[in-house]
Amino acid sequence: MRIVLVGVSHHRAPVELRERAALSRDQATELARRLSDAAGEAVCLSTCNRTELYLADEAASDAERRAEAALLALEADLGPALYRLQDEAAALHLFRVAAGLDSMVPGEGEILGQVRAAYEAGAAGPILDRLFRQALHAGRKARVETAIGESPASVSSAAAALAEQVFGDLRDRKVLVVGAGKIGDLAARNLLSRGAKIEWVANRSADRGAELAARFGGDAVGLDRIGEQLASADVVISSTSAPGWILEREQVERVLPVRKGRPLFLIDLAVPRDLDPSIHELAGCYLYDIDDVQAVVAETLAGRRREAERAESIVAAEAERFREWQASLDVIPAIASLRARAEEIRAAELERAKLNPSERRAADSVTTAVLNKLLHLPTIRMKEAAAATDGVIYADAVRHLFGLEDER
């Protein structure tokens, strides 16, 4: 059985092309079923960054043609962007994908779930089943043994992670969102997903502010009332398009005695900035502007790339294990035939011998032990030869020497 991969990804295809080849879960399932009817096994992995078809078939070229035709049927212009890989290269590619090493942001965690979903929805047989299970294992291992997926990779998630550096658990921490811009909205959602409460939304446009407040389950307040909320807020996210300071040092300084030493974390994602930078000098106040957050993101991405080198070696080792397993498939039928033939001869000779029951039991035990010892080394050697790609030659030699050709 050969493994064939044909696909298109963010490396060679712009989003305009990828979006035309993107498949919903049901469509991907349907395509995998259709391809597996013609070939032996098929799995379709479709995410926003890639659409890949994995096939296992006796004839690699036929499988490749079918996969290519299926993708071109989705979008005729995909041709130049398609890549085709087989066997070990296809396996290594899938392992890298599962570990997030082929993603736009190295180590992003979503892909592992997407690979699992594709595997579950696909039509996998013994080969693709093993391939995908080992890919999921490789992906998990890379994440557990390296820090590739630990640090945030976007401004909004970094802002939330920085807030966690101040408060730890964000559950029930009160957030004041100033401005209803997209980036502030994203940062607020990120805080919300970590358990924080969006208590107030302040915006120049009352309607938009009320809409956002309703969505987050908070109250809409006017920009002129921000100072009042500071006494009980834990986090302030600001992203307005105002030309000057929305919040000045004096306003924060006034509420500090009421706060009784509770820290205040402020994220200014606006350009020009909304929050007076000197707020950061106040005790217990931590202000990060867009440049500060972006510098943290750049560092975490650099860290991810460093960790990616370690993850690559983990993935390569897993791919090598898969290759050894796949190669062993070539010799396993020969080993099984050899053992079956030997057992057949042993049983026949025992049958022919005139032995009483106790002698038969002793002879049975002795001959079984002799057979196992005799065949142990050839079995090991054939598996080793299979791993070193000489497996087929050895298997053929064994079949020829022991006359096993008919059992092929």
Added chain:
Amino acid sequence: MAELLFWPALLAYGEAAVAYFGEARRPGVAGRLATWGVRVGWLAQTALLAVQAARSDGFPWSTWAGSLNLFVWLVVGAYLIWGCQARYRLLGLAVLPLAAVLFALAHAGGGTSTHGVSSYSNLFLVLHVGLVLLAFAGFTVAAGLAALYLWQERRLKRHERTILRVRAPALARLDELAARTIAVALPALTLGIAVGIARLRERGGGIDALMVVTLATWFVYGMYAVLRVGAGLRGRRAAYLLLAGFVLVAVVRLALPVTHFS
């Protein structure tokens, strides 16, 4: 026997101290090695203390060096409560090098041998020495938490880029844990001092320098507790106060013992 247990414990603490430096540079395997070093070292030291208790005639840690041995065990034990969590591993950077050095000092002073003979009653020593050492161990861990707080706060104030790569515990959590530690350690010190004073009244005897500094230590930590509850003392000032208290603890543990132990 004691030697056989002392060296593995010291080596494990030393390994943990070195591994914590590695963890600070590159988080991961070094941190796990450090945690195991602490666990193995603490278990070996626990066995050592058990052997000392079984073989000694009376309370085996009544000398300065012996009490230092017990103190190290309490410090590491208190650290183990939080130190095994990945987020608090960096606290080990403050605690373990100190523990390893003090443990070696205790050994050099004969505090890890099994031939201790005490002139005091066991009950008095268990209550007085045990409670005071428990309190000092708590203050030491609180000082480690305070040092970590100041380091983390400095990183946030300087907008350090690596803040999410080399992660330390959150400021609020460090502040809270230090306060909780003091909430246990301060009553222990109060009781330990009370037992000491009761004995002093019963048998007579003068006040020495160690007692005075211990009372000053109690005052500093008492002030911390009062200000925290009454005036909401938190953050950097609270951390500085805990470190100031720890300076007194260090003086009591290292500089003044000759005036008190007999």
